[in-house]
Amino acid sequence: MKGADTEFMERRSIIENSFRGLQQNIIAALEQEDGKGRFSTENWERTEGGGGITRLLSKGKIIEKGGVNFSAVYGKTPDAIKKGFSIDAEEFFASGVSVVLHPENPFVPIIHMNVRYFELSSGEAWFGGGIDLTPAYVFHEDGLAFHQALKTVCDRFDPQWYHQFKAKADRYFYLPHRQECRGIGGIFYDRIKPQNEKDFEKLLAFSLNLGNTFAPVYTTLMRKHSGKEFTEENKNWQLHRRARYVEFNLVHDAGTRFGLETNGRTESILMSLPPMARWESNFIPEAGSAEEKSQQYFSLPIDWIG
């Protein structure tokens, strides 16, 4: 039987290699679909252990601004991480892939994806992640197809997961100060602890399946909407919805706040912010307009799939 240390190191490298590969796959698919934009590459190291690869894109043909970040950090467990676990442990390992894309065309939605893994030297560990969609203009059939794709991934692993994780996303991606959902949700899972080796494999497979669903789902939406003509009014509405995205990320998003408060890499964390956003006081879309119809989708979470 292998010792705990060996197992710890093996799991680390499985996770790290899988997530690194996921980052590469997503980038290849996005660059191909965009046709023009290329992701820059910045390798960084963490003084206390580990590092990451920040890959940013600016002014592509379809993607105006975005990032696909990978990190794998380890070392002495920071206090801020310790509170999430029941057992005290000397060392930690954390790895993840995070994606946020801000398209230029107002009819292409903003998308966010994240998969992550935490482990302590005591053996305690958890998986987390999710995908959610933030369209300025909601196309009902897109919302349906998006949620269906997520359900298909979940159903391969557990028939309860889609509904559980969809409800979690609805609760999480909500702006109380605006009484609005950020977008049309998706799935969100957090602190799912593997009970044994088989469970670890299942949760990793789920995270990778989800990660690999991201590119086909999003490139389909890029292809479908990025050629559409848009007016200044359409752009204004997009800039207004992006401002809500900024508010969510800076006021509410746990990952962003944790990163900023624990002296994280600011440019990597804030890659999630849009290239441009607009705040107009008391802005209310005109009655009967396409903007108002989309706005209605944000007032309450939608039950997309029965």
Place this chain on the structure above:
Amino acid sequence: MKGADTEFMERRSIIENSFRGLQQNIIAALEQEDGKGRFSTENWERTEGGGGITRLLSKGKIIEKGGVNFSAVYGKTPDAIKKGFSIDAEEFFASGVSVVLHPENPFVPIIHMNVRYFELSSGEAWFGGGIDLTPAYVFHEDGLAFHQALKTVCDRFDPQWYHQFKAKADRYFYLPHRQECRGIGGIFYDRIKPQNEKDFEKLLAFSLNLGNTFAPVYTTLMRKHSGKEFTEENKNWQLHRRARYVEFNLVHDAGTRFGLETNGRTESILMSLPPMARWESNFIPEAGSAEEKSQQYFSLPIDWIG
């Protein structure tokens, strides 16, 4: 001798009338200087007691977006307010005037002013407030004149105040995650408790003096810079600095966070956000450029007046 209740009510009405007048004076001066923009008026009431007047301006000739808000609220003391005081009290009264102005021309600075007063039915009370300047382009002589004007007001009341309150502003208007000052500071005072009636009068007079210094100081800057021609590069730099303003207000500003977390009036609180802002990853101004020269002012607080 008057009872505590009568004194409480008298102070309330003195504060409320003074602050209401201050709001009117500032608006008159700004509308006159802008020449085109007019502030809208929204009277609102707080269910639990009191209310306010939100006055917003959009698309003026010089001011692109701004607000001059007054409020005077009272009633049963909310828990969130109680923690700031040593004595428990049933009732509270809070009143203030808040100003944030975002000019269109990148050479005109953003400005923020606030004066506020809290009182509990137990008699405990405090004053707070300040003015600070956030230029995209720093003109040294403007910074000097601005700080000198603040020092002149402070010196009328206490020779220590300017230096004390200037240091407080430098600490407060700082973005740790960017290791940057928000702008070129100003003065900030908080929880200054009047020890007796005379002290109350002194602190109120100081707050009103400061409030009434705002309009002449800022209209001078409007007049000086608003006619300047600017390029797309100048505008981009302004939009970049405005993004930092958004980051400060949503991540750090105590008033904004308190307001959003205690279910305040979102549109009144977030009037401070700019009409448009821009996030470009890893944006660094060119060596030797005017933008880089301004950036240098933000790296450490400047000792403007010996």
